[in-house]
Amino acid sequence: NAGVMQNPRHLVRRRGQEARLRCSPMKGHSHVYWYRQLPEEGLKFMVYLQKENIIDESGMPKERFSAEFPKEGPSILRIQQVVRGDSAAYFCASSARQTNEKLFFGSGTQLSVL
Amino acid sequence: GENVEQHPSTLSVQEGDSAVIKCTYSDSASNYFPWYKQELGKGPQLIIDIRSNVGEKKDQRIAVTLNKTAKHFSLHITETQPEDSAVYFCAASKNSGGSNYKLTFGKGTLLTVNP
Numbered sequence: 001n002a003g004v005m006q007n008p009r010h011l012v013r014r015r016g017q018e019a020r021l022r023c024s025p026m027k028g029h030s031h032v033y034w035y036r037q038l039p040e041e042g043l044k045f046m047v048y049l050q051k052e053n054i055i056d057e058s059g060m061p062k063e064r065f066s067a068e069f070p071k072e073g074p075s076i077l078r079i080q081q082v083v084r085g086d087s088a089a090y091f092c093a094s095s096a097r098q099t100n101e102k103l104f105f106g107s108g109t110q111l112s113v114l
Numbered sequence: 115g116e117n118v119e120q121h122p123s124t125l126s127v128q129e130g131d132s133a134v135i136k137c138t139y140s141d142s143a144s145n146y147f148p149w150y151k152q153e154l155g156k157g158p159q160l161i162i163d164i165r166s167n168v169g170e171k172k173d174q175r176i177a178v179t180l181n182k183t184a185k186h187f188s189l190h191i192t193e194t195q196p197e198d199s200a201v202y203f204c205a206a207s208k209n210s211g212g213s214n215y216k217l218t219f220g221k222g223t224l225l226t227v228n229p
Contacts, residue, residue, distance in 0.1 A: 004157070006157075031215070035217075040221065040222075041221055042118070042120075042205075042219030042220050042222055043158065043203070044219070045215075045216050045217060045218075048215055048216070055211075056210070056211075056215075056216065058216075091158070102160055103160070103215065103217070105157035105158045105159070106157050107155070107157045
């Protein structure tokens with residue numbers, strides 16, 4: 001499967017716990033983007049990363065959220081001390097190069113906070 | 115920032131009929147307008163896109179039109195089939211650092227094609 005891979009598909013956390021969402025881009029893609037989809041809403045941009053660099057994090061909440069894309073391994077979206085309002089579908093997308101706006105999305109991680 | 119409005123929120127058509135979904139955007143600097151199809155349990159899939167230097171683009175049964183003056187764009191699906199049933203999202207973006215990666219999405223249209 002050469003598509004964008006996200007895991008886990010479903011993640012349940014209790015309030016105050018940490019959530020770690022993983023994303024492996026399509027083969028040959030070095031640009032990763034995270035979007036969040038709240039119920040009955042469109043997707044909202046969170047962050048854009050290249051290998052070892054955060055390019056644009058203007059859509060990330062200022063606290064508790066962080067993202068990384070290490071030299072080796074998948075991109076990680078980390079949410080500390082989750083609250084119920086963090087419950088959403090988190091989608092990762094990748095592209096081949098910065099000037100390629102055609103984003104390829106993964107199937108998402110559905111985060112549920114109890 | 116950019117704001118994208120999408121209508122209708124739900125659309126039900128008979129198989130073989132046409133379906134039209136409309137979107138408006140607020141930022142006149144936006145220059146890239148993709149449409150995504152999202153099936154249940156899956157991520158959004160790009161189905162067609164258009165740039166602001168083009169007024170219309172067609173790909174088989176799918177077409178998109180853009181009116182820059184009025185700041186609205188539309189998706190047209192002809193000869194609809196049950197497998198077209200999904201949520202469709204429009205999006206808009208402007209060039210940022212040489213790329214249009216920061217998409218602003220509409221809230222989606224649930225299209226149901228009845229056999």
